[in-house]
Amino acid sequence: MLQVNEIRERFDHACEGLKKRNLKNPESLLHQVLELDDQRKQIQLERDGLQAESNALARQIGQLMKAGEKEAAEKTKERTAAIKSQVKILEEDYITTEKSLTQLLYTIPNVPHHTVPAGKTAEDNEEILQNGELPDLEPDYKLPHWDLIKKYDIVDFELGVKITGAGFPVYKGKGAKLQRALINFFLDEAEKAGYDEVQPPVLINEESGYATGQLPDKEGQMYLATEDGLYLIPTAEVPITNMYRNDMLSEADLPKKNVGYTPCFRREAGNWGAHVRGLNRLHQFDKVEIVQITHPDHSYQTLEAMSLHVQGLLQKLELPYRVLRLCGGDMGFTAALTYDMEVFSAAQERWLEVSSVSNFETYQSNRLKLRFKNENKKTVLAHTLNGSALALPRIVAALLENNQSKKGIKMPEVLIPYLGFEWIS
RNA sequence: AGAGGAGUGGCAGAGUGGUCGAUUGCGGCGGUCUUGAAAACCGUUGUACCGCGAGGUACCGGGGGUUCGAAUCCCUCCUCCUCUGCCA
Numbered sequence: 001m002l003q004v005n006e007i008r009e010r011f012d013h014a015c016e017g018l019k020k021r022n023l024k025n026p027e028s029l030l031h032q033v034l035e036l037d038d039q040r041k042q043i044q045l046e047r048d049g050l051q052a053e054s055n056a057l058a059r060q061i062g063q064l065m066k067a068g069e070k071e072a073a074e075k076t077k078e079r080t081a082a083i084k085s086q087v088k089i090l091e092e093d094y095i096t097t098e099k100s101l102t103q104l105l106y107t108i109p110n111v112p113h114h115t116v117p118a119g120k121t122a123e124d125n126e127e128i129l130q131n132g133e134l135p136d137l138e139p140d141y142k143l144p145h146w147d148l149i150k151k152y153d154i155v156d157f158e159l160g161v162k163i164t165g166a167g168f169p170v171y172k173g174k175g176a177k178l179q180r181a182l183i184n185f186f187l188d189e190a191e192k193a194g195y196d197e198v199q200p201p202v203l204i205n206e207e208s209g210y211a212t213g214q215l216p217d218k219e220g221q222m223y224l225a226t227e228d229g230l231y232l233i234p235t236a237e238v239p240i241t242n243m244y245r246n247d248m249l250s251e252a253d254l255p256k257k258n259v260g261y262t263p264c265f266r267r268e269a270g271n272w273g274a275h276v277r278g279l280n281r282l283h284q285f286d287k288v289e290i291v292q293i294t295h296p297d298h299s300y301q302t303l304e305a306m307s308l309h310v311q312g313l314l315q316k317l318e319l320p321y322r323v324l325r326l327c328g329g330d331m332g333f334t335a336a337l338t339y340d341m342e343v344f345s346a347a348q349e350r351w352l353e354v355s356s357v358s359n360f361e362t363y364q365s366n367r368l369k370l371r372f373k374n375e376n377k378k379t380v381l382a383h384t385l386n387g388s389a390l391a392l393p394r395i396v397a398a399l400l401e402n403n404q405s406k407k408g409i410k411m412p413e414v415l416i417p418y419l420g421f422e423w424i425s
Numbered sequence: 426a427g428a429g430g431a432g433u434g435g436c437a438g439a440g441u442g443g444u445c446g447a448u449u450g451c452g453g454c455g456g457u458c459u460u461g462a463a464a465a466c467c468g469u470u471g472u473a474c475c476g477c478g479a480g481g482u483a484c485c486g487g488g489g490g491u492u493c494g495a496a497u498c499c500c501u502c503c504u505c506c507u508c509u510g511c512c513a
Contacts, residue, residue: 044475048482055482058494062443065493077493084493248435248472369473379472 017111020328047090113337119327132320146278167283181418186288190259200239213334232265236289249372256293279393299383347401352394357387
């Protein structure tokens, strides 16, 4: 969530930014925030003053008791009773005011970076580069991946339906090996780039969900194990970033770089329709995620580096891709700047999003209470960033479609050591 | 899952109703000494919020309660350890 002090100090900047997200009247929203915060301070001032008085009286009573002056002590007790009931009222006020403030802040998305274009939908995203030639498939070998997986029997949706339901495919044979190869390839590449590998839990508690911003925004999109109140992760971003919740790092610890492979679970309620056939959208899928915790001065440099890392993966996989800078309307609630990487899927003739790399600045760290001591020993919120590197299913879709021919499907060179085969045929 | 024990500052570990935000040791930081280091000695060393400041308030696993006053008593939840049971 946004920092109240930031809103106070850079009110116009915040308003302008939020307008790029198509918020109707950010001024009144942010004014409400400041008013609530002023109220909060006012109440604290009163409450603390009374509490101080009460504490002083309590000490007096103690001394009177010791001195054996019971009557004077009893008299003083009467005075504290009145103060106590007042403090209680003020305390309740304080809590409700603070709660409303937090609730309000939860409804306000992150302020976009100045380079974020205004816009409403994906149409308004800005393409910043495109790389690689779009394959020109022969008409006889231009099958969409959902036909290819049947042809070569490498992914079985019906079997998944039997076991679980729609959107939970079973990968078989070379299909399963391809999954494993991609995961290992992505992890190895991240490790070469200096990321420390972790394997986090795939269930998270409510607190973690709030800290990275999935709650209270996306509860409907996460699977919930009601018996224990735990959510299945929609992305490894949640558990990995939450490793640093409530941490006080030192400047020398930064940057923190982690990579983790996890399955991801998304209910995708209301998201089904055209264009979601086959591997394009699933309830369970595999993803390797990179996360960085950085000094605020370096986070945008880091974002570029992460973007280049992801692009490097796509280049090595020989997939044509483009990079988009998301517009205010299309960007996630918590991000300040997001790059989407899309690969071209040659049979579908569509661009498929395979990665999203974002800088959250202090939006997450404010909730996480993820701070560090800077060189002047001042406590500062760190910046958090994350990106997919990469999500598997659409990569698989593009690899299958783009590399098909009479002989079968040719695997990219970099994967062959991981796969132990060159062709799916 | 059952029985028992325990959760205190970066770590270790005192404190069982009244100047306790908390003794002490280690670690960290600053200094004295030294060519430099070690040792020794001296000082310092939690977080958040409020206040121009002096300073105040809160926090001893989380939440609630008793009391004029709670780290200390009560309730509840969580976590860890030991034993028993079960199990990939």
